[in-house]
Amino acid sequence: MTLGLAKYQHLAVSFLGRGALRYERLRQEAKLKRKGSWKSERFAPPLSTSPRLKELISLHYLKGRTADERGPVAWVTSGAPVEFLVALGYYVLYPENHGAVCGIRRVSEKISVHAEDAGYSRDLCSYARTDIGAALSGETPVGRLPRPDLLVACTNICQTVLLWYQVLAAHFRVPLVIIDTPFLYGEATERDIDFVRKQIEEAVAVAERVAGRSLSESRLMQVTRRSKEATELWLKVMETGKAKPAPITAFDEFIHMAPIVEMRGEQFTVDYYRAMLQELEARVRQGSGAVLRERKRLIWDNLPIWPRVRWLSEKLADRGVSLVASTYTNAWGELADLVDPEHPLESAAKVYLHPILNRGTGHKLATMEKMVRDYQADGVILHSDRSCKPYSIGQMDQRERLGTAAGVPALLLEADHNDPRSFSEEQAASRLAAFFEVLEA
């Protein structure tokens, strides 16, 4: 594509696309304001910020369609340090997030089949299969994914990304930066932090070279400040779930977490969560819960079952069960304190070593136990996620400890985060029914 055409497309996307999305948001907001427009026996009306969320996400992918014609593009893992990329002007795409979008729209299976046809085993992570399938076929529900100039994989969520991104690197023939965060069986040591800091510095150098520009320290500090602010707000948003009834469920958070994951460091993300927090606080004051007639409160562990989020949320709400928190969404808030905008790179080393997925199985149990106390939960659902080993190994012991030592009923639910073929609705429904009986006994 010539530069002129690219610019023209960009203008079209910016003005026409933006305009259409803005119009759609205003229409939805107006609809939400009309009294009596919401008819549900299970749930409170959506937050008035919901249409804005939709606009943000759509806009993000809309920009993505032509991003590779305009500037540098990086594909990154969900736990990777992103602030320096944002500060360098990269358009940042999160294949995991795109995978979730495919899951929610129920096209993940169809897209994964392209990868499976090419020989990628069904035992591989279903996000990876969705992403590789999309890369191989060009198929996506968001129009088009921009081609990466740089790949950044951080091992703080799994080793899977290390291998997955090698596949992408060979496919796209672009540089891959691996940020290796030693797994913390216990506490982080100086050598861990030092090792990660050096790697982030090296990553910055590669990203500068690929982008053809150098990192401005003040810009990095600004982005980090916004990132920290948004993370703190996100944490507060989730903490409103401590109120009884909870004004927000983890199911809502699964959707509302998109900006904190993929638009960290942007001012509009900060503004978005500030508005959301205000609304939730108002709901707490009014005593209105996200699930009407909240009777029981549960904690969720592991990734969502994206293709079945809605089914599961309705199944729970039917019984007056509210999912008040999750270890998964919590992961993007709990480290806010560690971020130091005055020392962005140094603090990043610490922050990116400490996600729950980079810490031991005992730490995850302790986190769940604390959440049960803080959120006054009645039980825990541990999603045993067939294609996510690092999140799932340890759950059998965690469930056992929750049940016996802490007296908290806990259910191990077999499924998969993005592959509907590894999920049996009948089996899940009967397990949930039995679990509800335990909760109510």
Place this chain on the structure above:
Amino acid sequence: MAPPNPPLVPRRDEVIRRHRSSGGRLAAVLPIHYSRAVFRAHRMLPVEVWGPPGIDTSPGDAHLQSYTCGIVRSSLAFVLSGGLDVADIIVVPHGCDSLQGLGSVLLDFAKPRQPVATLYVPRGPRSASVVFLAEELRALSRRLSEISGIEPTLDELRQAIAREESADRALADLLDARPHLPFADADFYRVARAREYLPAEDFEPLARAMLAERVAAKRPGIPVVLSGLVPEPMNFLGAVADAGGVIVGDDLACLGRRRYAPGRSDDPWKHLAESLLDAPPDSTRGSSTADRLAWIEKLATDSGAKAVVFYLVKFCEPELFYLPQLRQGLEERGLKSVVIETDIAESLSHQAVTRLEALLESVS
């Protein structure tokens, strides 16, 4: 002419008993990368645990989901049923998400009788890795001191390193000479894999004895490279022979991917770290597809192999990710390949044998 008798390999339990009775300590070490010299400097014998295959995995069923790799499940079952009671410490190097989970579950929940230590082997080639891994090895050594009561001097460590490097050279020679060694694959692997539990000074004479039988002619049969993790169950090697195949190149995690060359630094810790990090391309360290392809192709070219057998343990994500690009690359270079997945706790399936035979029929 009948093939020469393979050297007699001492049994694992004998070696352990002998080492024990001489007052030595024992470490049970899980896959894949670690430095044997660090243990030996503590007068400790590292004995590797790859499963073991063919055991009842049910004791671990309360801790690990059924979709976890069989090596990890078998190892945990073995620990819980007392199989490693003879060891003074269990060491779990970080090789993948499943080994990571095993280390963590052992430390936090399953809590065996003996202490558990871990070792993080960094991913991605970079200079910072050497410094980090050298520190990790030093930390492991401190942990071993708590058990051995020994704080090895640098000289003692250097001596241990020298012994291991000499054994590593013997192993590398064995791998290089493979097409010319007139031994059945099962016998070859029995000797080569004795490196997993024999002291270096006992392993080396065995390897040299086998090398002394080298002949000019190549072994008859359809030559193949074996890639994957571990040749278990062992009757797989018999199946290769029955189908007319001979293994001439090895890219197994338990063997060929641990063809360690000596490090470069004078500092023994950095020297050890370099040696581990410079090992051949490997899925568990996240090597690039191009590097792995070049390595396997070189193995095939050097040995005259006609095909590659990827022999995998079910649910091994690190191996599975590479397969499509590797196989395509090999195909473009005129090398056919086949993928065989097994569960090390089970016997070799009929289908696995059929796959193998069909590959060999198609290149013969």
Place this chain on the structure above:
Amino acid sequence: MSDAASIRALGIDAGSTTMKMVGVDAEGALVWHALEEMDPRIEAQAERLLDVVRADGCPDSLPLIATGYGRRLITRADRKVTEITCHARGVHRELGHGGTLIDIGGQDSKVIVVSEEGKVVNFSMNDKCAAGTGRFLEVVSGRLRMPMDAFADTALAADGEVGISSTCTVFAESEMISLLAHGAPVERIVRGLHRSLVQRVSALARGAGLRPPVMLSGGVARSRAIRTLLAETLRQEIVLPRHPQLMGAYGAALLALGA
């Protein structure tokens, strides 16, 4: 059969559900065959079939190759060759061209890409799971108490299709029961179940690097429903040899002849 006298080589395919024996003449034409349900005493059954062919007038001590699941047990065979090589050889000779051969057997399913010269270019097999094999249809048709022929007809007669999302046999079975409990019409479910098997096999075929035409062999090839849906899913015409079940034994006999 009277042509037994012209037999110059024999092939036995000891499959998981049936045993097949084929005799070929000097030109490699299929002149004699037998097909029986599998007897657990494989060797004895092979001997009995050899007696039958000899009684028909077949000469003694002809070259014999065994293939199939039980090939190792047939000690009389001069050589044992896999189903992969045999099916490729048999179907190539029968149809006179290469392509992609899909063999859906009782125990496993295979996809074999055959070159124009009749050589195996690539092959893939289903994993341990029963979901991609004839066993899947057996389980679900048994559950619905429908004989296999009626099962296929029911699928083709359906005026719609209910999607079965689970590909695991156990999951699919429970999904089917739940669909029935929710009042979904049986024909549509049956069609959905066929589709599920076909999709699994199609994935295997695409994974092996499908090249047209698609040829079908094995017992399940007799199911009209599978053929129709496979053609639909792969968007390819399906070519069927005259005796889809005999292709393994035929290939073995051809190899024995050295043709």
